[in-house]
Amino acid sequence: TVAASESGTMFNPGPFVYMNKIAVGPDAKHSIDIEAPPKTNLQNIARAKGCNIEDLTVIILDRPRHKELIAELRKTRARIRLITDGDVAGAIMTAWPESGVDVLMGIGGTPEGVLSACALKCMGGEIQGKLWPRNEDEKSLGSKMGYDLNAVLQMEDLVSSDDCFFAATGITDGELLKGVSYFGDGAKTHSLVMRSKSGTVREVISKHRVEKLIRISQIIDN
Template identity: 50%
Template sequence: MEAPTKNLALDLVRVTEAAALASARWLGRGDKESGDKAAVDAMRKSFAALDIQGTVIIGEGEKDDAPMLYNGEKLGSGTGARVDVAVDPVEGTNLLAYGRPNAISVVGVAPAGAMFNPGPSFYMKKLVAPWEARNAIDIEAPVKDNLLKISKALGKDVDDLTVFILDKPRHAKIIQEIRAAGARIALHTDGDITGSLMAVDPRNEIDVMMGTGGTPEGVLSAVAIRIMGGAMQAKLDPQKADEKAAIIEAGIDTRPVYSVTDLVKSDDLFFAATGITGGSFLGAVKFSGRGATTHSLSMRGLTGTVRYIDAVHDFTRLMKVSNVPYD
């Protein structure tokens, strides 16, 4: 695998900032396709300015039938390091469309060949916890056993734990088991990348993320989790007969349990995220009369550096030097 030759972390923040600024105009307008398209267009134009030879390994379009940065698409100027790219221009399109918290724009980059390619797998069971619980998690163990071991590893009682889980019918049994174990629950309608990041971010109140979400989101989350030093296990969990049939036809085994190092096979990683709608993770895009403020997260794997970035954007000046549609 060819390693990137420069620190791309701050360049990627500019990509997610552009996507967040463009899509935030669609907050609460009930049109997730237009909000997603605005983010995709801005992200694609921003990537064109980067000296990389990028290939999209993780894109959202095929699963969501949305405007896409599609799998296999080439990004960047065509010069520089060859890299795998994982993108989610709007993680939480429904959150954006209906003005709900925690929609974010996300990008991850790894050396070419380092990212797990999910192929036709759309859904994955996940278990994410802080680094201190790395030897405590077992995705195939009962919920109660995991919570007991995680609480011990974190030095907490089970009833002090907060578990992030998506509020979906498929999780009804898991939610019952979490409640029976005595842990607290943070139910979210969408956004399991955000949930995974919350679980490994020491600034956040979330201790555990569990449940079934998108496979692409799982790989993208793994980039950040590997950089931040969190613990993760995952297992393919097809939800429909056609997905299962496609996986079997592709010769993919659904039995293995994947660790974060299975999903991303390098430490030479870069990750960026920018808040769109705000919430408990990253602040919202806030527009003023002449520009906007954004709140972002930037990470580099080789150094383990994690930056939280507040930026003030002056559209009058910015649009003189950028072809990205901020306004």
């Protein structure tokens, strides 16, 4: 997975490995507030999408730190979809109608939050985040470096450029992309390529001839 934009337009995670996130697709844009309770966010998302809370699916990383969040969500009767990893894919799925996912919630990687912001900017969605220090040392270092731990990071804070790019290729089968499959002397890959300026999202199935790829890589190395 890679994202690109003009120099200085992407958020620098600094010492912060994790951030709390909430992300939605275009049909629920401007309806979220990471500082609001989960139930309030679900009510606003359901209102924006013209459905009931019970019709919403929330995607969350399956981690012990989300025990309380999951308990709160169960009380709302929203559907919960737990994933073992890959919350960038989870964020993208909120803007991918075929996925059946409406909102991403929970704590995941800060760099992944920036990648997700680039992807959702291309797709017309929205993400908000708040830095989540793992310990007092990380908190103290971040404060010394000038990070505001109480700040809500909006889309424009995570990636301010209106011309950013995002690309991802599956390695193993995941929630969004198929993994690499092999046939004879070749391989097939499944990728997504996006650009925010055009709003174009390309889903690419590629077939590669391994022998030629090896030859090209040897030329580059030399």
